[in-house]
Amino acid sequence: MRICTVVGARPQFVKAAAVSPALRAAGIEEIIVHTGQHYDAALSQVFFDELGIPPPYQNLTVGSGSHARQTGLIMERLEAFLNEEPDFDAVLLYGDTNSTLAGALVAAKKWIPIAHVEAGIRSFNRTMPEEVNRVVADCLSRWLLAPTQVAVDNLAAEGLERGTTLVGDVMLDATRMFAERAQQQSPLRSVTAHAPDTYGLCTVHRPSNTDVPGCLESIFSALGQLPWPIVLPMHPRTRARMGPVQVPGNVEIVAPVPYLTMLTLISGARCVLTDSGGLQKEAYWLGVPCVTLRIDTEWPQTLAHGWNRLAGADRKAIVRAALSAPSGARRPLGEAPGGGTASESIANVLLQSK
Ligand code: UD1
Numbered sequence: 084m085r086i087c088t089v090v091g092a093r094p095q096f097v098k099a100a101a102v103s104p105a106l107r108a109a110g111i112e113e114i115i116v117h118t119g120q121h122y123d124a125a126l127s128q129v130f131f132d133e134l135g136i137p138p139p140y141q142n143l144t145v146g147s148g149s150h151a152r153q154t155g156l157i158m159e160r161l162e163a164f165l166n167e168e169p170d171f172d173a174v175l176l177y178g179d180t181n182s183t184l185a186g187a188l189v190a191a192k193k194w195i196p197i198a199h200v201e202a203g204i205r206s207f208n209r210t211m212p213e214e215v216n217r218v219v220a221d222c223l224s225r226w227l228l229a230p231t232q233v234a235v236d237n238l239a240a241e242g243l244e245r246g247t248t249l250v251g252d253v254m255l256d257a258t259r260m261f262a263e264r265a266q267q268q269s270p271l272r273s274v275t276a277h278a279p280d281t282y283g284l285c286t287v288h289r290p291s292n293t294d295v296p297g298c299l300e301s302i303f304s305a306l307g308q309l310p311w312p313i314v315l316p317m318h319p320r321t322r323a324r325m326g327p328v329q330v331p332g333n334v335e336i337v338a339p340v341p342y343l344t345m346l347t348l349i350s351g352a353r354c355v356l357t358d359s360g361g362l363q364k365e366a367y368w369l370g371v372p373c374v375t376l377r378i379d380t381e382w383p384q385t386l387a388h389g390w391n392r393l394a395g396a397d398r399k400a401i402v403r404a405a406l407s408a409p410s411g412a413r414r415p416l417g418e419a420p421g422g423g424t425a426s427e428s429i430a431n432v433l434l435q436s437k
Contacts, residue, residue: 084434085112086198087168088175089161090139091120091182093130094254094361097342098177098200100134101256105426109434113137114171116164118157118182119144123319125339133341134261150181150212157185165193173198173433176220177253179213187220198433200253202227203234203243204360206381211291213360214381226436228429230254233383248432251425254361258346258368259423265346274344275314275335279351283311283405285334287376288318289358291396298396299328302376305401306356307331313356314348316340354408356401363391372408374401 086106090099099115106113117139121127131138143160145153165171174190175198176183183199190197199220206214221227221243229235230252238247271279285306292298299321306313313334330336340348346365349355355366358376366373367385378395385391392404 084110084172085170086114086173086175086433087165087171087195088113088115088177089118089182089186090115090177091118091145091157092180093121093126094359095177095180095182096127096130096134096136097257097361098253100130100136100342101253101260102175102177102200102426102429103137105430106433109427109430111430111433113175114140114168116140116161117142118161118185119146120153120157120180120182122146123339125341126319129341133343154181154185154188157182158189161186161189162193165189165195171195173226175200176224177201179204179217179220181212181216183220184216187223191223196225197223198226198228198429199224200228200429201230201234202247203229203231203236203238204381205234205237206379208379211289226432228425228432230425231384248428250428250432251422252364253425253429254364255368256423256426257342258365261343262346262350262369265343266350269341269343269347271347271351274337274340274348277312277314277351280353281311282352283309283313283354283356284348284352285313285315285356286318286362287315287356287358288321289377290320292358292376293321293324295396299324301396301398302401303328303330303334305398305405306334308398308402309333309405311353314352316345316348354405356405367391374404374408376401 119142145156173196176186177200187197202221208214225246227238227247228250229247235249315334316337316339349365350369352371355371355373363373363375363382363385373391375393394400394404
């Protein structure tokens with residue numbers, strides 16, 4: 084079996100780091116195409132180097148742009164690539180970025196079956212670009228590789244049960260694969276002087292926070308009211324939007340960090356505050372309370388027993404949620420479906436139903 088995997092943004096590199104070895108082990112030939120959606124070394128190359136992901140066969144170097152421009156450019160260049168390199172049995176896509184959407188549209192029109200990893204995830208908020216990307220990718224996919232029962236149920240509710248398999252969460256595979264190595268290779272002292280359990284960790288990059296007037300002000304004001312130092316690796320979009328936003332004295336802004344460093348930072352934090360989907364889950368799996376800087380989540384299972392709380396960009400809600408987060412004992416690591424073997428299951432599903 085010969086497949087073309089399309090990746091483009093940070094979280095997709097992490098997912099590929101878990102899935103690519105499983106595909107290889109199953110005897111599947113994989114060609115990786117990088118769309119170039121993320122191009123800064125800190126958001127791209129560092130992940131390939133650190134996680135041992137096979138180098139991309141081709142980089143489409145699309146760079147940044149409006150949604151239409153970025154998606155259109157990926158489509159045009161991916162179509163040209165697939166014209167030159169025929170004979171793929173499948174195109175494999177991860178998650179919900181513009182690279183996912185473009186990959187789905189091109190593969191569908193070239194009649195190449197699509198395998199969608201993280202199928203069925205929904206926030207039910209179509210103002211989120213990622214929600215649009217997921218819905219379209221799922222509609223066009225032959226293999227709907229769902230991470231959770233909630234995702235399976237969402238697909239069934241949309242009439243997409245045919246092709247759906249509950250494989251588990253590949254990000255859990257990655258967390259399990261790399262958590263120990265993270266502690267050894269990226270110890271906390273290499274990132275911050277703060278001791279474990281004494282600091283909060285914050286990331287914020289979604290347009291709903293960076294591009295809506297007042298949201299960044301409100302979030303930073305909330306961070307300033309927390310009784311801990313806050314380490315904040317800053318996404319380039321957020322940096323570009325900061326303008327006159329006041330950074331409180333307890334907030335330590337650092338450059339975007341590689342994956343292993345992020346796992347170390349999460350593990351040592353007493354609370355994670357984020358608008359990222361992936362970080363909500365990683366905090367949950369690593370037993371750390373999370374405050375989600377959004378009004379909805381596509382990972383509702385993390386909300387159980389207050390381990391993740393939705394606060395949006397509301398200053399009071401953020402402070403309240405962070406201060407009332409469970410503390411002291413860490414959440415015991417729960418069993419998630421797939422139990423860290425989602426990648427193997429994906430390889431098996433692809434081979435069995437080729
Ligand atoms: C994208 C995904 C989002 C994912 C995130 C992970 C979409 C719609 N969104 O968001 O789901 O959570 O990746 O990080 O696909 N930029 C740089 N250097 C880079 C890349 C981007 O400076 O290497 C800046 C540019 O100003 C760009 C902005 O970041 O305009 C946003 O980048 P983009 O790829 O459009 O989306 P993300 O916010 O990174």
